[in-house]
Amino acid sequence: MRERVFTLPLCGNAWIPFKTAAQQLGLEVVIPPPVTNETIALGARYSPEGMCLPFKINIGNYLQALEKGANCVVFYTNSRAGDKKHGGGGGGMCRFRHYGHLQQLVMKKTGADIEFFILGEGGGLIDQLREITGKGTWEVIRALRVLFKKLRVIELLEELSWRYRAVEKRSGDTTKAMNKALEYLESVQDFGTLDRLDPESFFASVETFDRQPLRIGVVGEFYLLVEPASNCHVIEMLGELGVEVHRHLSLGEAVLRYPPSFILGKLMARWLNMSIPPRSEIAEIARPYLSCSVGGHGRESVADTIRFHDAGCDGVLHLLPMGCMPEVTVRPILRKVSEDYNFPVLTLSFDELISEGAIRTRIETFVDIIRLRRERREERHALPGS
Amino acid sequence: MKIGIPRSLYYYKHPRLWTTFFSQLDQEVVLSPPTNRPILEAAVRYGEDESCLAVKLVFGHIWYLADKCDEIFAPAYYGLEPDRHSCPKFLGVPDISKSIFGPDVRFLRCEVDDGMFEPGMLELGRALSANGRTLQRAVSEALMARKRYKQELHEGYRRQLSSEKAKIVVVGHHYVIHDSYANLSLLAKLEERGMEAITIDSVPFTPIESFLRWDFAFETMAQLEEVLNHDIAGVIVLSNFNCGVDAITVPFVEDKVEQYDIPCMHLILDEHTGEAGLITRVDTFVDTMKMRRVG
Numbered sequence: 001m002r003e004r005v006f007t008l009p010l011c012g013n014a015w016i017p018f019k020t021a022a023q024q025l026g027l028e029v030v031i032p033p034p035v036t037n038e039t040i041a042l043g044a045r046y047s048p049e050g051m052c053l054p055f056k057i058n059i060g061n062y063l064q065a066l067e068k069g070a071n072c073v074v075f076y077t078n079s080r081a082g083d084k085k086h087g088g089g090g091g092g093m094c095r096f097r098h099y100g101h102l103q104q105l106v107m108k109k110t111g112a113d114i115e116f117f118i119l120g121e122g123g124g125l126i127d128q129l130r131e132i133t134g135k136g137t138w139e140v141i142r143a144l145r146v147l148f149k150k151l152r153v154i155e156l157l158e159e160l161s162w163r164y165r166a167v168e169k170r171s172g173d174t175t176k177a178m179n180k181a182l183e184y185l186e187s188v189q190d191f192g193t194l195d196r197l198d199p200e201s202f203f204a205s206v207e208t209f210d211r212q213p214l215r216i217g218v219v220g221e222f223y224l225l226v227e228p229a230s231n232c233h234v235i236e237m238l239g240e241l242g243v244e245v246h247r248h249l250s251l252g253e254a255v256l257r258y259p260p261s262f263i264l265g266k267l268m269a270r271w272l273n274m275s276i277p278p279r280s281e282i283a284e285i286a287r288p289y290l291s292c293s294v295g296g297h298g299r300e301s302v303a304d305t306i307r308f309h310d311a312g313c314d315g316v317l318h319l320l321p322m323g324c325m326p327e328v329t330v331r332p333i334l335r336k337v338s339e340d341y342n343f344p345v346l347t348l349s350f351d352e353l354i355s356e357g358a359i360r361t362r363i364e365t366f367v368d369i370i371r372l373r374r375e376r377r378e379e380r381h382a383l384p385g386s
Numbered sequence: 387m388k389i390g391i392p393r394s395l396y397y398y399k400h401p402r403l404w405t406t407f408f409s410q411l412d413q414e415v416v417l418s419p420p421t422n423r424p425i426l427e428a429a430v431r432y433g434e435d436e437s438c439l440a441v442k443l444v445f446g447h448i449w450y451l452a453d454k455c456d457e458i459f460a461p462a463y464y465g466l467e468p469d470r471h472s473c474p475k476f477l478g479v480p481d482i483s484k485s486i487f488g489p490d491v492r493f494l495r496c497e498v499d500d501g502m503f504e505p506g507m508l509e510l511g512r513a514l515s516a517n518g519r520t521l522q523r524a525v526s527e528a529l530m531a532r533k534r535y536k537q538e539l540h541e542g543y544r545r546q547l548s549s550e551k552a553k554i555v556v557v558g559h560h561y562v563i564h565d566s567y568a569n570l571s572l573l574a575k576l577e578e579r580g581m582e583a584i585t586i587d588s589v590p591f592t593p594i595e596s597f598l599r600w601d602f603a604f605e606t607m608a609q610l611e612e613v614l615n616h617d618i619a620g621v622i623v624l625s626n627f628n629c630g631v632d633a634i635t636v637p638f639v640e641d642k643v644e645q646y647d648i649p650c651m652h653l654i655l656d657e658h659t660g661e662a663g664l665i666t667r668v669d670t671f672v673d674t675m676k677m678r679r680v681g
Contacts, residue, residue: 050625050633050654093474098634101597105637121597290481292462295474325630328436329478336485349436 004115005030007070009058012226013158014251016186017150021143024189025133030070032061035229039064044352046110048102053321053351054223055099057230059106062114072115073107074132075100093295094325125260141267142191148252148271149194150185155250156199157181162246164206165239166213173206174239213244214370217308219301220319221327222254224350231319232356234348234363238317241367246313248304249297257300289333296326305337305345314370315344322351344370387514389494390455392447393418395440395476396463398560399587402531404459407507410524411516416455418447421567425450430657432486438626439568439656440561441475448483448491457494458483461506464499466601467593473600473631503529543588547616551582552675555613557639558624559602559631560587562655569624570661572653572668579672581619589613603635610642619675620649627656649674 006029008018015031022029033039035057043060062073077100100118107114119128129140157178165174181202188194216238224231225247235245249257252272257279259265269275283293285303293299305316318334320327331347338345346366348359389408391397397404397417408415418425425446432449433442451458460480463472480493494513496506504525511521546553554576556563563585566573576583591608598604614621621643625632636652643650651671653664 048633048637050628050630050636052630052633093471095630095634097599098597102634102637105641289485290478292477292481293474294478295471298474298478323436323628323630323633325474328434329475329482331436332434332482332485333478 002071003028004072005070006072006074007032007062007065008074009061010035010227011223011251012228013154013182014151014226016154016182017147019186020150020189021147024143024146025129025135025139027133030065030068032065032070033068035060035227039229040352046106048106050323051102052095052324053230054221054227055095055103056352057223057227058099058103062103062107063110063112066112066114071113072117073103074117074119075103076119077121093293096296120260125264144264145267145271146189146191146194148268149191150188151252152272152274153185153194153197153199154182155252157185157202158250159247160199160203162235162239163244164203164208165236166242166244167208167211169207169209171240174203175236177203177206213242214315214367214374215244215246215313216370217246217248217304217311217313217316218319219248219304219308219316220297221321221324222249222251222297224319224321225249226251230321231348231350232354232359234317234319234359237360237363238367241364243367246308248300248308254297289337290330294326294329296324298326298330301327301330302333302337305334305343306341309337309341309343314374315346315366317366318345318347320347320349322349324349344373387457388414388416388455390416390418390448390451390458392444392451392458392460393420394444394447394565395479395561396461398564400532400535402535403503403528404461406531407511407524407528408459410527411511411514411520413514416451418450421446421565426567426657434482436628437475438629440559440565440626440629441479442657443565443568444476444479445483445486448479448487452487452491457492459494459496461496461498463601464497466498466501467604468500469599470601470604471599473602475630539588540590543584543590546582546584546588549582551580552619552679553582553584553617554675555584555586555589555610555618555621556624557586557606557610557621559626559629560585562624562626563587568657569655570659570664572622572624572664575665575668576622576672579668581672584613584618586610586613598635598638600631600635602631603638606635606639607642610639614643614646614648618646618648619679620651620671622671623650623652625652625654627654649678 006022006027010032019029019031039060040057042063043056047056047059077097100116104116117132119125126137126140130137161174161178168174218225218235228235238245253276256265256268256272256276259268282300282303285306286299290299290302301318308316334345334347348362391404405415421443428449429442429446432445448458462477465471480495483491494510496510498506507525508521511524556573562569573583586606586609589609589612591605591612594608594611596604596607598607623636623639625636640650653667
């Protein structure tokens with residue numbers, strides 16, 4: 001049998017914890033080069049035309065990793081989100097559930113000699129990992145523990161960087177600090193060190209203005225939220241325009257909402273050390289507009305738009321890959337929410353043909369509008385007796 | 387009470403089920419006409435621009451029905467078997483309609499999960515204050531009507547198989563194949579050219595092991611297994627532009643048909659499709675098949 005060299009689809013900075021866990025389990029891994037326009041074009045060339053952007057980027061990742069010597073793909077899909085009526089969501093009803101199998105077919109058609117491991121489908125995640133790695137349950141769980149802890153630290157760093165970027169004095173300081181932090185994190189191997197880390201300390205070198213920046217919540221399809229190259233780096237763009245960004249879903253949260261098994265869900269919640277609103281609460285918030293799940297995170301997008309409004313954000317940005325089944329379904333509903341709450345919502349849909357310039361124009365306009373709205377509101381408040 | 391049924395989406399899968407159910411309960415049923423120009427225009431106006439044509443069309447039909455009935459019937463099919471799903475876009479139809487047409491348009495809902503029609507029907511019937519015996523009869527009559535419709539489809543399929551003409555299998559969602567205005571009468575065009583057009587939904591099947599979880603995808607793969615073993619001249623796959631389910635399913639369909647060495651054409655339609663372009667492609671495809679036959 002040939003030596004297996006693993007690769008996986010890129011998903012923002014999540015490759016760092018995945019790489020650590022793979023190394024701890026004694027697997028050889030090749031991380032695909034960062035997503036560029038070339039990756040997207042390569043993926044789009046071989047993927048079915050009607051597939052959504054994340055799929056095409058995944059294919060681009062595999063092809064580029066193949067060149068670097070990978071011969072196995074590990075793909076995680078959540079097929080457990082089966083409770084259709086009440087909790088259904090995650091990968092359960094949208095195209096994501098079928099990604100693994102179609103990617104396998106697409107890669108076969110390109111003539112690539114590549115083996116696929118679709119985790120989270122049939123049998124337990126831990127059993128599958130044991131089989132692939134030949135390690136024991138305990139070792140697998142230990143590696144997963146480090147994986148999720150590291151993922152959480154990175155997500156916290158990302159969220160902090162969006163706060164700092166909006167108020168940094170010298171443009172670029174935050175990005176520099178962030179890169180340094182990620183570089184350091186790549187080498188950390190044990191849970192204890194990660195647990196004791198103070199993410200805030202990495203940004204001590206960033207000098208900031210003392211002002212209240214505009215705040216925008218980002219909702220939508222989760223791959224677009226976590227992979228900056230898939231959304232033309234809108235979050236950074238917003239930061240540079242002095243806007244603080246909050247996202248409604250991170251990768252850790254997405255997995256935690258629809259965990260691979262009950263016990264792993266409980267463990268993950270401990271490792272990630274985060275609490276998420278229960279599904280019933282999300283459903284309750286969305287109910288006046290949407291009475292059932294529409295797969296993916298469609299219902300979350302509706303509920304979280306309302307939650308961002310209630311939390312005092314200045315606007316919401318809704319990101320989706322063109323034709324995304326759940327997010328396209330909720331788009332008219334978000335329009336209605338925006339109308340009812342008098343709350344700005346901008347929807348941007350992305351495919352392989354999108355250009356950064358077009359996105360930048362729309363983002364700048366949107367920011368101008370919400371800035372004007374805020375100034376007007378403040379003026380009104382300043383008038384006596386109003 | 388007047389109950390409006392949009393002639394779109396599920397209507398084409400179970401055309402007699404719901405009409406029978408409501409008439410048995412002594413309700414007046416208003417069925418929207420087959421898609422026509424005003425309905426298509428309304429669909430484009432009210433539908434979400436990134437939806438597929440079929441989902442836009444349902445809003446066209448709801449627009450037509452809005453002032454002609456008291457309630458509009460929009461069933462929620464979660465799946466026709468355990469651990470299978472239907473398209474999530476359909477589930478949002480009533481809620482989206484409220485966002486588009488305002489709260490005055492009222493909807494009757496009936497949930498169908500794991501292919502269980504009865505619980506939802508009983509609940510719906512009680513909400514319409516039908517008495518126990520009438521309701522029981524309505525349910526069984528409706529389910530019988532559905533069964534009979536299926537049998538008729540299968541009989542038609544067997545008749546078609548014994549035909550002398552060259553046979554073309556048309557694969558696609560029932561609401562795409564049978565909406566002849568929206569698909570520019572593809573079936574009639576094939577028949578005019580001397581072909582026997584077998585629609586995939588008429589093919590009986592035995593379930594096969596599959597990782598495909600959508601009802602349509604799952605059934606289609608099983609049906610192909612049955613139909614491709616007969617003497618089939620060609621396969622036409624008919625999709626709506628931006629159909630999410632087809633984006634996954636069609637590559638597997640094409641792969642399957644390729645294994646049988648049968649010509650396969652994938653047509654993607656939306657409201658902008660011109661008839662001349664379609665005719666050219668159908669003509670070419672039919673000619674290709676004839677040439678293959680001659681040798």
